[in-house]
Amino acid sequence: MSQSAALVHPKTQAIDLRAKLKKSQRSYKLKSLLLIAPLFVFVLVCFAFPIGTMLTRSVDNPDVHTAMPATTQALAAWNGKSLPGESTYAALITDLASARENGQIGALSKRLSYEIPAYRSVITKTLRNLPDSNVASKQEALIAIDSAWGEVKYWKALKQASSTLTPYFLLAALDHRVDSATGSIVKAEPNQSIYVDIFARTFYIGGVVTLLCLLLGFPVAYWLATLPEGKSNLLMICVLLPFWTSLIVRTAAWIVLLQADGLINRSLMVLGVVDAPVQLVFNRTGVIIAMTHVLLPFMILPLYSVMKSIPSNYVRAAISLGAHPFVAFWRVYVPQTFAGLAAGGLLTFILAIGYYVTPALVGGAADQMVSYFVAFYTNKTVNWGMASALGSLLLIATLLLYSVYGKLTNPNQAR
Known part of the structure; x- marks a missing residue:
């Protein structure tokens, strides 16, 4: 009996040594991680996070869909071939009135002017003469204020700018842009290709x-x-x-x-x-x-x-x-x-x-x-x-x- 115990003892001892070795290695790794943790946090907060934010900002496009949520939703199902329906015009009137109250017109006009430079004046002119929500035909009222609302390219530009992500800035940095009429990538105008x-x-x-x-x-x-x-x-x-x-x-x-x-x-x-x-x-x-x-x-x-x-x-x-x-x-x-x-x-x-x-x-x-x-x-x-x-x-x-x-x-x- 004692002889059998003596034969088992070295194996048990080896298992105990392996367990102690693993425990020692875990303790060493934990101490190492604790030592580099401040440096890791510093790099993450002061280097990785700002760079990640910069990369995100280059494709982030919050202005239009934040200021005009109803219009964005209405244009999601629009085919882009003809003028949108009466409900989209109604949503536009509602969103413009809301954006004016919330102080979002400046950012909205600025973003839309990137697509079509004349869009800023269109928004300003429309806001000065914004029709009442009870008007019979919203479409005719808006087109009477500015004929741009009767052109498909302005609505295409609005839909293109309403996406939450946009390649506009990255393409502009390479002197290219997305054509609002065709949706294809084309070279920017000579006066903008710098x-x-x-x-x-x-x-x-x-x-x-x-x-x-x-x-x-x-x-x-x-x-x-x-x-x-x-x-x-x-x-x-x-x-x-x-x-x-x-x-x-x-x-x-x-x-x-x-x-x-x-x-x-x-x-x-x-x-x-x-x-x-x-x-x-x-x-x-x-x-x-x-x-x-x-x-x-x-x-x-x-x-x-x-x-x-x-x-x-x-x-x-x-x-x-x-x-x-x-x-x-x-x-x-x-x-x-x-x-x-x-x-x-x-x-x-x-x-x-x-x-x-x-x-x-x-x-x-x-x-x-x-x-x-x-x-x-x-x-x-x-x-x-x-x-x-x-x-x-x-x-x-x-x-x-x-x-x-x-x-x-x-x-x-x-x-």
Whole structure:
């Protein structure tokens, strides 16, 4: 009996050990989750929720169906081929009267004017002469006030705008719109097709700034990587110095330097390079110079981290085998820096296309980037849908570039 108990005992002990191990692992995971919980909540509240709200606002369309619920419901079954029935006209009169009492006319007129610019005046004129709900023929009364109520395209536009979700803002950000007559996606009018050019300008400035940062940052990073440790650390402070200065202060300093009576123009005139001051500020030249200065450290640091890990004896070995020093550098050393080049270039480009302060202060009207128009629609015109649509497209471009950046900086993740 005791012998049987002795044989069972090791198994029981192993089961107890496994149970204790699982309990210990659960306790460790719980403590880990509790430690990262504040960070998770912070990211969720301050990052994920605002971005999710922005993405939602780009397709949210509450104005018409909130202000005109009865008309929206009546138009749901409308075939769109002929004028709607008398009940729809009656619902329109009721909704317009209710919207005026609730202070919703401004938002309603603004949203409908996106579909047809003349809709705002139609709503205003109708409200001034709004017929009584007891009138015999609501249809004839409204058409008598404004002939637009007798046109099918105005009703199609109203039905199109009454949906709770709309592609209007995203399409407008790509210089397209939905034709209210046919329902197909068409190009916007030439006087409204500005956003593709703005995105092209944004990517162009970002590309030029990235290229200049690469041309300036590569030799600096190489020099820092080849210097002794003490000197390299001392000079690295100069690279990191811009991070210790406010962005607005640095931008204001460039305005002082680049202005007509600034230090740079004075120096050029003293040296005889130019006879009159050169326009270097409030144009694209000033934007590119200031942004290059601000973003240069973001190019140098990834390059330096990669170059520091490259053994110097590779190039020496190539030279000892008969290669020209430049050929050895170009064919042996430079390919080993591709990861740093790509990471620094993508990081700089991602930051450049989202810049707002520097182009707004140093650039002119034709040099503003997408971020300026996001701020304009948010603060000036309070058009949240358009601001969110532009921000969403810029976010999508940034995420695509960031995914490439992540693969280049973490090659093992792609495997």
